[in-house]
Amino acid sequence: MDSASLRRLQKILKFSVENASASTKEAKNDRSLDELEDKKWLSDAMSAYMGPSDVEVMKSCLKIIAIPNVDDETIENALEVLEEKIEDIDNAKDFVKIGGIPVAFQMLDGTLCWRAAQLLALLVQNNPFCQEAVLAGGGLEKLLKLGKRFHCGDMALLKIVYALSSLTRNCNKALRRFIEQGGIDFLVDVFRKGNEKLTTKVIFMMKNMCIDDVSIKDLLLGRGFVEELVRFLVRLEGNGLREVILTMLICLVEENDSCKRICAREDLGLKDYLLKCEEELKGNEDYEDVRELAKNLRKICFK
Structure with missing residues (x-):
């Protein structure tokens, strides 16, 4: 079945379910078992064609990442899917609720640490709920500690600054902790590396910090x-x-x-x-x- 046909079927099934609901309400006490079963069948059919929910997809990705000795390519594919899903603010909150943050933290110590940092950056961007969750879990300290080592490479460092910038943006609690943990000195040191992309990212973060405070x-x-x-x-x-x-x-x-x-x-x-x-x-x-x-x-x- 092509995508256009699938979309049409989904609309038809959705319309059928909604009208089944309306008919059930109108019938009041005259609801038969057959009508309720039909409604359930339509709902199940619609779910089957629409595929798993975003939460189920994210849970599957987290399970894949947790598999011992899984190859980096597979993990990277799972992270790409997670990045796509958490762009939605509600999905980002669900990611926190299903235990995604500890998994991302654990990956900061791996070979794909830049991916994990990017995932955290996207998660907390303009999302106070997720900012608070990452902050409460010690995410700011973890990111700073990793960044200060400088051995993680420029790509990872770029994503770490990105994550810290997103975490502290419009979040006074995070900004205060960032300063207390030596964040200003860290940014100055990164600036001194002379990498153009890093310089741009650092200056952008500094400017936003000055605007906030x-x-x-x-x-x-x-x-x-x-x-x-x-x-x-x-x-x-x-x-x-x-x-x-x-x-x-x-x-x-x-x-x-x-x-x-x-x-x-x-x-x-x-x-x-x-x-x-x-x-x-x-x-x-x-x-x-x-x-x-x-x-x-x-x-x-x-x-």
């Missing part, structure tokens, strides 16, 4: 990160990271005079760099946004 700006300032970011920018060649860094610097200097004073230091050469950037990109439609960012930062820092 303006006191983060002073923590970054105290670690010399504002000065370091300016020096990084003025040495930057090409436009790959320029927009990301400019956006972060604007975020830091807004309503923070201390950060502004650092950026305005003559020895850092930021003013000359911004003027040069504006001139180079003048008339270039592809980088008009970058030019506007440079212009805005210059106006804030060098009135």
Whole structure:
């Protein structure tokens, strides 16, 4: 049976079940055993054609992952299915309820740790219920501990930052714990690796943290990160990271005079760099946004 036919059959069966329900209510005391059996048969038939529920699929995936000595390809396929399912916020909550978090935690120590970190990132994204569950299970500490080792590779590190970013976003409890556990130093260390993708992810997380809690700006300032970011920018060649860094610097200097004073230091050469950037990109439609960012930062820092 092709997919179009299957969809039509599902609609017909659903319509039949719904109308069987309505007829049963209207009949009140005149409901016969045959009618109830017909309704059950239609419901069972519909379930059979529609396949297993998302919860059943997720349970099956977790069982596959738990099988001893199962190959990585099979586990990866199961994780891909789980990632697809938990994009739905209700499925994500069900994943927690059926015991999925301990399985994901266990996988952080395996060869597919990047997949496990990505799964956790998707699970907690914009989902307070799942954020709280992962936090309560010690997920933040596990992710930080793994990330601080740096031996897991850039791909895993990228997903770990992604997971931490999702876990702390709009969650003050997680953000406080992240800071207490040395998270700021961890992000600065990852930034210093010089990997473009990692730098982008770290800056994105830092910016969101500063938006959620303006006191983060002073923590970054105290670690010399504002000065370091300016020096990084003025040495930057090409436009790959320029927009990301400019956006972060604007975020830091807004309503923070201390950060502004650092950026305005003559020895850092930021003013000359911004003027040069504006001139180079003048008339270039592809980088008009970058030019506007440079212009805005210059106006804030060098009135």
